[in-house]
Each structure stands twice: as structure tokens, then as C-alpha cells.
Amino acid sequence: MTSDIEHLKEVVAQLQKEVTRLSDQEDVRKLQYTYGYYLDKCLYKEVADLYSDHPDTCVEFLGGRYNGKEGVKRLYVSRFAKSFVNGRNGPVHGFLLDHPQIQGIVDVNAEGTRAKGRFRSMMSAGTHDSIKDTHPRGSVQWWEGGIYENEYIKEDGVWKIFRLKYFPFWHATFEEGWAHTKPNYVPFLSKTYPDDPNGPNELCENPMLWPDTRVVPFHYKHPATGQQVADDDLRAPRFGEDPSTSAPPLVLSTSKSEA
Template sequence: MSEDLKALKDELTAVKAEIYRVSAEAEIRKLHFKYGYYLDKCLYQEVVDMFSDCPDAFIEFHGGRYRGKEGIRRLFIDRFAKKFTQGRNGPIHGFLLDHAMLQDIIDVDKDGKHAWGRMRTFMSAGTHESIAKDNPRGLVQWWESGIYENEYIKENGVWKLFRYRYWPFWHADFDKGWSHTRDEYVPFPKHCYPEDPMGPDELVERTNLWPQTKVVPFHYLHPVSGKQVKEEDMRAPLLGQDHMMSDPSLSLDVPLWDGTTGIHGH
């Protein structure tokens, strides 16, 4: 009887753990989708408030890593809000910035307090012709797509954004298409904060802009083989060229940082 009771308790423990895992995955999925809806309408303060207060939190964006709540605020408030809405928190008439979030894969660590998420975003953006003459950006319309490989942590009982890695994959002018995308469609940062008041805390060599097609690393192993994709298979050589002739693969690793600015490698 005691053995049956122990087996029942073990089964109950396993069921509770599975329910927690599934529930956490659903909560994190909603968390990221809410982040996307806030971005749609330039609600940048709401985005910043979703991030962890941990000093190890960051967001990687277009060749820069913005560290801690201060760095994250510098990207969303000092850069994006000033660039798109002249400092307003919220939308402006005639400006489109829709972020569709797709193909989400969420994995919660065994400790139940840390998770990974991989998503694709597809963005349509631009200005309406009725406001073009008064908008500093003029009449523009473009497409953008990219991959997120993110980390989340449970902080004081609440799931929060922790480490966000956004790899924009391609941009395209609406009328010309992706075959004619110019280099650095969105310019990479050249200087760090405070030399650049809106710059990142670090420059990172993790760019992957079209026509580059390197694989953004997967946080998970292959579901059948249990293996990670080979490093050479994650590169993108020219057709018929050896992979060693191409740029190095990307990485999810976080280099140690001593608080100084500069370029950190892969």
C-alpha cells in the first residue's frame, strides 16, 4: 500500500510540474505578443516596463547591446520615441508600425524561473501620403522581418522580458522589393553611449542583414536527433563556395563585459 501511495504522489508531482510548464509557456507567449502590440502603437514606456529590473537584462538591436533598464530605456524612449513620434508615448496619426509575431517556440527551464523563446516578426511600416509633407520622414513605406531569440525570467512571481536578441533579417522598400535592398537599410551604431547619447552600451558583431542569410542559432536541440545544428551548417557561403570562405556563424553567447564600451566578438 505504501508503495502505491508513493507512486501516486510521484505521479501527482509530475502532473503538477507539467501543468506549471504548460501554463508558464502560455504566459510567456502572451507576454511577447503583448510586447508586439505595444510596439505597434509606439507605446515605448509600456515596453520598457515589461523588462526585468535585473542589471543583466539587455536588448540586442542592429549591432548594439543596450544593458540594464537604463540602456533599454535609451533605445526605446530616447531613440525610437524621438525618431518616430517626437518623444510622444503612443501613436501619431498616419504612421504605421505593425509587428506581427509568428512561429513562436517557448521552452521553460527545469527551475521554472527562466525560459527561452524564439519568434519571427513580420513588420509593415510607413507614413500616409496625407501627412508626408509635415513628417520629417516624408513619404516612406517599407517591409521588415527578423528573428527573436529571447530569454525570460520570473521576478517576484511575474514573468518579465530578460534578454532580448533581435536579428533583423531583411528590409525592403515597398515599391522596389527585397531584391534591391540597400546596404545598412537601418544604419548600424558606430559609437557607444555616452559618446552617442542614444547609442548602445556595446557594439556587437552579430549583424545578419540581407543578403546575408546565416542561421540565427536555436536555443533548443533537434527534436528527434537531440543534437545541435553543426557550426559550419549555420554559415551562408556563396553558392558552390566552401563554408570556410564565409563569415563566422552567429552565437547566443553573452560575452563578459567589464563596463567599458567597445566591440565584442562572437
């Protein structure tokens, strides 16, 4: 009888651990989906509040890295709000920016304190004809696709975004599509803060944009083989050429505590 009870206790403990892991995974997915809903409606203060207060917190965007909670606010509350909605928190009439967060793969560490997630985004954005003379973007509509490889941290029992890394793979005009995207269609960030008051703290190495098709490294291993994808297989040489002729494989940044 005693051995049966001990066995049942072990089973219950294992089940509790698994339930907690699955709950954490769902909480992280919900966090990322919430980020998408807020960002779509230009609720930049709410977006910034989703981020951790950890000193290694950052967000990477268009070749720039914004460090700490202040850097996060500088990107969303300053740069984005000023560019899209004239500095307000919330949408403006006639401006569209929809980018669903999809295909989420989330992995939580054994301690239940950190997590990593990969998500895809497909964006449709632009301005309505009725605001083309009043909005700074004028008359514009575009497509965009990108990959997130993010890190999350649990603070006081609440999951928050720790290090968001967004790689916008491609942009295209609605009228002509991605086959005709001009080089440097969306220029990478080139000036850092404070030279650019709304700029990043530092610039990232080897930023990429369509037609560059290098693979953003996967935070997870192959589920069947247990192996990481080889670096050369993440590169994107021209058709028929050796991988060594292409740009270097992308490398995900790490926090100072992991370096």
C-alpha cells in the same frame, strides 16, 4: 493500499510539475505577444516595463547592445519615441508599424525561473500621404523580417524579458521588394553612449543584414536527434563555395552570470 497512495501522490506531483511548465511556457508567449502589441502602437514606456530589473538585462538591436534597464529605456523611450512619434508615448496619426510575433518556440528551465524563446516577426511600416510633409520620415513604406532569440526571467512570480536579441534579417521598399535592397539600407549603430546620447552601451560583433543569410543560432536542440545544428551549417557562403569562405557563424551573447 499504501503503495497505491504513494504512486498516486507521485503521479499528482508529476502532473502538477507539467502543468506549471506548460503554464510558464504560455505566460512567456503571452509576454512576447504583449511586447509586440505595445511596440506596434509606440507604447514605449509599457514596453520598457516588460523588462527585468536584473543588472544583466539587455536588448540587442541593429548591431548595438543596450545594457540594464536604463539602456532599455534609452532605446525605446528615447531613440524610438523621438524618431517615430516626436517623443510621446503612444501612436501618431498616419504612422504604421505592425510586426506580428509568430512561430514562438519557448523552453523553460527545470527550475521554472528562466526561459528561452524564438519568435519570428514580419513587419509592414510606413507613413500615410497625409503626413508626408510633417513626419520626419517623409513619404516612406517598407517591409521587414526578423528573428528574436530571447531570454526571460521570473521575478516575484512574474515573467519578464531578460535579454531580447532581435536580428532584422531583411528590409525592403514596398515598391521594389527585397531583390533590390541597397547595401547598408539600414545602417548599423556605430557610436556608443554617451557619444551618441541615445546609443548602445556596446557594439555587437559580426552584425548581419540582407542579403547576408546566416542563421541565428537555435537555443534548442533538434527534437529528434538531440543535436545542435553544426556551426558551418549556420553560415551562408556564396552559391557553390565552401562555408569557410563566408562570414563567421553568429553567436548568441550570454549574461555575465552564464559566462
